[in-house]
Amino acid sequence: MATKQSKRRQAYPRIESEDKFHELLDDNKLAPHIMRISTEKLPETVLFAIQSANKKSSREMIAASIKSAQAANSNGDSDIYVKVGKDLFDYFRDYSSDPASRAFQLRGRHCREIAREQFSLKALQKERMNSGWRYQYLAIECARATQRFFSVSDLGLKEADFNATISILGVSKRLGIYVSVKNRENTIGGPDWPKAIEKLEDDAISDKNMPDYYLCVFAFAMQRGERRFKRTRKKVLLSPNVELWGSDYFWPFFTNYSYEEIMQAVLQVLISNPAAESITPDVPARVIDVFEQHCQDTGLIDSNGCFNDPLKLVEFFCRKPQSSRKRKASAKQRVK
DNA sequence: AAACGAATCTGGCACTCAGT
DNA sequence: ACTGAGTGCCAGATTCGTTT
Known part of the structure; x- marks a missing residue:
């Protein structure tokens, strides 16, 4: 690494004053x-950015699949529920950080309640990713419009x-x-x-x-x-x-708009298009059914649907190596 | 020395892609 | 079609250094 030559200082205009702005772009x-x-057209652009970001989010795909599945057949046995429910169950297994603590916390809890919690956790992370994308789209579209x-x-x-x-x-x-x-x-x-x-x-x-x-x-x-x-x-x-x-x-x-102006514009769009924001659907009951079925098949719950056996839970969490641990272990090896 | 902002540490999580 | 490894995104908590 030390042999790598440092990048040449670029000769674009820089601020010469000897204060905290020294050498920054002038x-x-x-x-x-x-x-x-225009302020009239801004909302349209914001909406475009929101929708583009949503399109990039997998949760939107899930939501869309669920919707189309509902439309296509009403027998409710569509694959998408099975898949989403299984994903949720895998997530529950792989991302419960401490098997012992998690098993302890779960004693007596109902598995359907846990399923909803897990779903929210997943959704939260996606929210974060989503707003990042949203503002990238927005900045690009606005930048083009400035003709600068x-x-x-x-x-x-x-x-x-x-x-x-x-x-x-x-x-x-x-x-x-x-x-x-x-x-x-x-x-x-x-x-x-x-x-x-x-x-x-x-x-x-x-x-x-x-x-x-x-x-x-x-x-x-x-x-x-x-x-x-x-x-x-x-x-x-x-x-x-x-x-x-x-x-x-x-x-x-x-x-060419201030930070606050942009955020106010986004808020206005969300207020007038609530559907744009609520792209995380409520957890479909069918998904929870699948989750519960997996819990049952794995022998984790009693006849009431509650986690009643912490020992079994620990075994369940430990049975398969946790992917996050494997990642960290291999990351350490790479450093060496 | 308390308050503040910046730098750092920690670890969860999503997504892609290669191998099967 | 599935799976797991690799990569990078992300936020909360903590530590550091400077200012008041």
Whole structure:
């Protein structure tokens, strides 16, 4: 690693003042906004972003499958319930972190109640993933509408979520901005930062269409703040070409709307289209039936449907190696 | 020394893809 | 079609360093 040459400092316009903005991109020397999506058209774009993100979420696929299955045949024996119910059961087995504690907590609980809890847990994680995607779509669509940028790429080509090129005033050169959108800064774990920064920069360098200069940006869609560089605790700069943009800078730069204006717009859309948000359906009873059936087949519950035998539960949790543990074990080996 | 913001640690989880 | 490994996304808790 030490032999790897460090990336060349890009010569795009930088702020020269000796304050906390020193060396950050000088946006006064970039093409300005020309316009922005009208307030009338913004809701439409927001809705598009929400729907695009939903389409990407597997839960939407599940919801859609369930709906179509209901429409297609009413005997209720469709495969989709069996699959979702089995998935839920597998999740219950594989992600109950501590077999002993979990078995202890489950004593006397009804399995149908547990099924609902597990379903909510799964849904929560997907919610998080979903809002990340939502704001990526939204930023791209709005950026295109501003006419500020020479080009704005589609979503998710490589490391960068998207990139945009912008003209530098007075020198007939262009800057390519490679953006990785995160919900918040802690989305990337501390030890992962150097690697993430390096990969994003490698991605920019290897882009055949990269213009005169590149700038890499980690943008936080829902975390207030302006701009800065990433440094270690010892103040070591990780890269001079990678900036961290808080939502107060990110949204105006790409959309010509403030962070709060964007969020207010999203809220308005959700209020007038409640269906867009509630894409997690209530747990279908059939799914819970399948879950219960699996519990029964595995001998985990009594005749009332309650978990009555902690010993058996521990055996159940231990029988199959937990995938998360295997992952961690192999991860450790890789480091060595 | 308390308060604050940044850096770091920890570990759950989704998704893709290769091998079967 | 299934399964498991690999990879990366994500949030909560904790620690560190600076400021007031």
